[in-house]
Structures are given as C-alpha cells and as structure tokens.
Amino acid sequence: MLYRSHPESNVLQLVVPEDLQEEKLKMGNDVPNAGHQGVNRTEEILQKYWWYHCRSHIKRYVNTCAICNSMKKRATPAPKYPLTLYHTSCPMERVHLDFLGPLPKTKPGNEYVLMIMDQFTKWVERFPLPSQTAEVTASTAVREFFSRFGCPL
Known part of the structure; x- marks a missing residue:
C-alpha cells in the first residue's frame, strides 16, 4: 500500500x-x-x-x-405560465377559496379549514370541515358565505 x-x-x-x-x-x-x-x-x-x-x-x-x-436543483427553474394580476374595483367582484389541512382531527371530526377571501377588501372567513370534497365545499360556501355576502361578480 x-x-x-x-x-x-x-x-x-x-x-x-x-x-x-x-x-x-x-x-x-x-x-x-x-x-x-x-x-x-x-x-x-x-x-x-x-x-x-x-x-x-x-x-x-x-x-x-x-x-x-x-x-439536481436547476439553476433556472422550469418555465411556468406567467402569473397574471387580477385587479378588482369593488367588494365581492372576485372571491378566492382555499383549504388548510389536513390538520389534527377535532372532536366534531373536522380536519380541514375552508378559507374564503374577498380579493378587494381582503376579508377572510374560515370554516372547519371534515373533508374537502366538492359537495361539502360548495354547500358550506353557499350556506355560510354567499348567503350573507351575496354572489361574487
């Protein structure tokens, strides 16, 4: 050696x-x-x-x-479609929905949080949900948010 x-x-x-x-x-x-x-x-x-x-x-x-x-991490990231800015001029013109979770399950069985935000005012409403299926999401959005604030433009 x-x-x-x-x-x-x-x-x-x-x-x-x-x-x-x-x-x-x-x-x-x-x-x-x-x-x-x-x-x-x-x-x-x-x-x-x-x-x-x-x-x-x-x-x-x-x-x-x-x-x-x-x-390997690329020096230049893969090309993506450019983000577009949406400007709103009044409340309830554009509303965003998103989920948080899965989180630890609560006693009532909820493990997701539905977040609904008005883009113009930045008003946020949060609703605990057991799942993020389309039926649960749509019924909660209509019953809890749109019934109080109206339908977005």
Missing part, C-alpha cells in the same frame, strides 16, 4: 491505482450511505483516497451520474 501526506492537512491518503478508481468513485457517490449528494460531498467522502486528477474525475463522475442529474 502506498500513502501520501496531504499537503495542507498532513492527513495520510491512500493512493488508489487506476483500475480501482472507478470503484472508489462509486463508493463515494452511489452507495446508499453516500446518497448522490454532489461533487463537494463526494470529495469529502473520498478525502482518505488520492490519485492524479482525482478532483476532476469526481466532478466528471458526479456530473454524468443520471441519478444526481435527476435530483
């Missing part, structure tokens, strides 16, 4: 022969406890080993790994 002393930290590093370098790259990146965590983490895992151009080999190996590339 041949070791070299790391020039900065004086840690002994095992010199890896060329025919075992691929195996060490797999060990540092592919095995479950390594977890495809990128170039820097793979370099940390393999810091006990050394060969000529090992950093460039690690970078190339990780950058060409299909699993690493599939989990």
